[in-house]
Amino acid sequence: MSNQSNRTKVITIVVLFIAALGILAAVFNFNQKDNAVSLETGQPAPDFTLTTLDGKQVSLSDYKGKVVMVNVWASWCQPCREEMPSIQQAYETYQDQGLVVLGVNLEEKRVPIQGFADTYGLTFPILLDETGNVGRDLYQVKPIPTTFFIDRDGVLRHKAEMPMPFAYIDNIVKPLLEAGR
Amino acid sequence: MQQAETQKQKKQKSIFDHVWDFFASVKVAIVIIIALALTAILGTIYPQENAIPSPNPQFYYFDTYGKTGDLYYRLGLSDMYNSWWFLTLVLMLAISLIICSIERIVPLYKSLKNQPVARKVIAIRSDRLYASKAVAAEADLDLLAEQLKKKRYKLRREEGALLAEKGRLPRFGAYIIHIGLLIIIAGVFVRLIPGAYYSDMVWLKAGERKYVDEVGFGLQNNGFELEFYDKAQTRVKKYETDVAVYVGDEVKAKEHLIVNEPLKFNHTLIFQNSYDPNPMFKRGKVELTDKKTGKSYGTFEIDFNDPHQTYQAGEYTLTMINYYPDIKVDPDKGGVFTNSRDPYNPGLQLSISKPGMAPQTQWMMPLAPFVEEMLGQDYQFKLQLVEVELFNMTGLRLQKDLGIPVVYAGCAVVLWGLVLCFYFQHRRIWARLEDGVLHIGANTSKNWIGMGKEFNKATAPLGIEPVAAKPKLKSKAKAPQQAAPQQESPQQEETTQSDASQGKEGTEQ
Numbered sequence: 001m002s003n004q005s006n007r008t009k010v011i012t013i014v015v016l017f018i019a020a021l022g023i024l025a026a027v028f029n030f031n032q033k034d035n036a037v038s039l040e041t042g043q044p045a046p047d048f049t050l051t052t053l054d055g056k057q058v059s060l061s062d063y064k065g066k067v068v069m070v071n072v073w074a075s076w077c078q079p080c081r082e083e084m085p086s087i088q089q090a091y092e093t094y095q096d097q098g099l100v101v102l103g104v105n106l107e108e109k110r111v112p113i114q115g116f117a118d119t120y121g122l123t124f125p126i127l128l129d130e131t132g133n134v135g136r137d138l139y140q141v142k143p144i145p146t147t148f149f150i151d152r153d154g155v156l157r158h159k160a161e162m163p164m165p166f167a168y169i170d171n172i173v174k175p176l177l178e179a180g181r
Numbered sequence: 182m183q184q185a186e187t188q189k190q191k192k193q194k195s196i197f198d199h200v201w202d203f204f205a206s207v208k209v210a211i212v213i214i215i216a217l218a219l220t221a222i223l224g225t226i227y228p229q230e231n232a233i234p235s236p237n238p239q240f241y242y243f244d245t246y247g248k249t250g251d252l253y254y255r256l257g258l259s260d261m262y263n264s265w266w267f268l269t270l271v272l273m274l275a276i277s278l279i280i281c282s283i284e285r286i287v288p289l290y291k292s293l294k295n296q297p298v299a300r301k302v303i304a305i306r307s308d309r310l311y312a313s314k315a316v317a318a319e320a321d322l323d324l325l326a327e328q329l330k331k332k333r334y335k336l337r338r339e340e341g342a343l344l345a346e347k348g349r350l351p352r353f354g355a356y357i358i359h360i361g362l363l364i365i366i367a368g369v370f371v372r373l374i375p376g377a378y379y380s381d382m383v384w385l386k387a388g389e390r391k392y393v394d395e396v397g398f399g400l401q402n403n404g405f406e407l408e409f410y411d412k413a414q415t416r417v418k419k420y421e422t423d424v425a426v427y428v429g430d431e432v433k434a435k436e437h438l439i440v441n442e443p444l445k446f447n448h449t450l451i452f453q454n455s456y457d458p459n460p461m462f463k464r465g466k467v468e469l470t471d472k473k474t475g476k477s478y479g480t481f482e483i484d485f486n487d488p489h490q491t492y493q494a495g496e497y498t499l500t501m502i503n504y505y506p507d508i509k510v511d512p513d514k515g516g517v518f519t520n521s522r523d524p525y526n527p528g529l530q531l532s533i534s535k536p537g538m539a540p541q542t543q544w545m546m547p548l549a550p551f552v553e554e555m556l557g558q559d560y561q562f563k564l565q566l567v568e569v570e571l572f573n574m575t576g577l578r579l580q581k582d583l584g585i586p587v588v589y590a591g592c593a594v595v596l597w598g599l600v601l602c603f604y605f606q607h608r609r610i611w612a613r614l615e616d617g618v619l620h621i622g623a624n625t626s627k628n629w630i631g632m633g634k635e636f637n638k639a640t641a642p643l644g645i646e647p648v649a650a651k652p653k654l655k656s657k658a659k660a661p662q663q664a665a666p667q668q669e670s671p672q673q674e675e676t677t678q679s680d681a682s683q684g685k686e687g688t689e690q
Contacts, residue, residue, distance in 0.1 A: 006197075009201045010195075012201075012283065024265060026373075075519050075522075076518070107522060112506060115530070
């Protein structure tokens with residue numbers, strides 16, 4: 001083998017490998033790009049704005065300084081119905097100490113949700129996510145119910161993908177309320 | 182394959198030489214192909230994630246296939262064709278194809294380009310097709326050249342020598358196949374470019390519009406027709422959708438979609454794929470009557486998908502206390518809930534009042550007209566659907582794949598290469614005058630019988646008796662070769678083989 005062909009070999013190998021690694025890196029990045037917004041605990045929770053059942057515009061950032069539970073739910077989901085009383089109980093127990101519950105309803109209509117809220121006696125704000133932009137896309141909720149716990153600084157502290165008994169909520173919310181006092 | 186090289190080169194090989202030799206090895210290529218085949222088989226044990234009827238693969242595999250399904254999901258086999266290791270294998274195959282081809286194309290091309298017209302007589306004599314003319318002159322060469330021209334050979338002449346050649350490109354057929362395979366691989370990778378590939382279902386209710394960001398437009402269902410052959414509605418005759426394509430709020434295309442005749446928009450095919458066999462309630466006209474007297478108080482219109490909070494029927498106001506689009510009775514706890522957000526089986530709890538009258542609460546369920554008896558109630562009013570419009574959801578499939586034209590182009594190149602390989606041959610005829618004797622030898626990449634016929638036809642005008650091709654040499658005393666065994670290398674033809682040991686001589690006149 002002459003020097004000439006050795007040079008060609010080296011160049012060919014280098015070019016092919018850079019191309020292959022480039023393709024793999026690109027593919028890998030495309031798959032990562034779905035998570036443009038980080039939903040890691042310890043990171044700031046992404047802000048959103050939605051309309052409440054009463055027709056008010058509400059943003060997550062409105063509640064800076066409070067502990068926020070963002071509960072993503074729907075009335076056709078049985079575990080969601082199961083945990084509603086404990087969420088309402090937590091809200092009643094701790095709202096004076098600075099707990100806010102935002103019930104983000106996924107893709108349902110106003111009248112049936114109103115009936116549901118009346119039936120369960122829900123007093124916390126219920127937000128209408130009619131297109132699923134917030135729950136499905138921004139917060140990437142897969143199973144419902146999913147609840148996000150956000151501290152007073154707007155940082156995501158915990159994510160629960162299950163129906164929560166009151167004791168469970170209590171365990172998470174209490175330290176968050178005491179922090180940053 | 183590489184022994185010759187190792188013999189020649191005792192010097193240190195660089196890392197690049199090692200990598201090159203690894204990818205230039207046919208054994209390695211075969212191992213990669215087998216590995217790809219085995220992984221592809223693994224990928225078919227359970228359906229891939231893009232083919233499961235569930236948005237939650239993390240539960241679906243466990244729920245449907247149990248522990249092995251869960252393992253399958255956690256090993257990443259459920260989305261194998263997008264996994265880094267499968268794509269790495271495919272890329273390794275591509276690199277192997279490129280390097281194997283370069284390794285063989287370059288010497289072949291060079292030797293064919295540089296082949297001399299005047300070939301050694303000893304080499305011509307050892308050709309499988311060989312004939313000679315004892316008393317010959319330059320005129321015989323001219324005559325032979327003329328014959329070969331008729332047969333569309335490309336001729337090169339020198340003093341007392343001739344080289345006729347045709348079908349050099351088919352010698353490269355195998356590499357053309359390789360290039361085609363590389364194009365196919367490229368087409369597969371095009372799919373991974375964001376926006377180049379999309380395949381999913383869109384379910385549309387009557388009048389509903391949905392935007393699909395991935396393909397950059399929205400679809401609106403402007404009417405869905407469903408027809409059956411029989412009254413019992415068991416055999417469907419046709420289902421068709423009037424669909425409108427929206428970009429922003431602008432209609433860009435309209436089409437009456439029928440099965441198998443997709444609408445193409447923005448490189449995306451929109452197919453009428455299916456429909457939901459369970460009808461939904463769209464709108465209805467409800468009449469409020471007095472149950473005892475049958476007197477009608479008035480009617481109101483209700484949109485079951487998105488009802489209002491209050492309705493007016495004559496002087497009565499009806500307020501929706503509860504609305505369940507798809508009402509079900511909870512068998513464990515009693516009570517009712519909605520099973521989905523779509524109005525398959527609406528349940529309305531209404532409070533009916535007028536000034537100076539205590540509100541009456543009544544249930545109404547169009548699919549359960551005897552709800553009153555079921556609940557053991559005695560209602561004052563009768564709520565009756567006098568008009569109702571049902572509809573079925575239409576299921577459209579969106580299919581976008583920019584890689585397909587690339588894959589087809591690759592297939593075409595592969596086919597071209599196959600045709601070159603199988604139906605064309607690289608034929609060469611050498612002639613040499615030496616001491617008044619004309620030696621004619623011929624070589625072909627395949628089809629020696631056809632070559633022989635052509636050879637004899639060309640030599641007949643020179644008064645040469647027909648010859649038959651000698652059987653293939655099975656000499657074990659071959660010099661070590663560098664080329665692949667199935668490829669008779671061009672250099673080899675220049676190496677003189679003494680067939681004296683074989684005792685095989687061409688039939689000479």
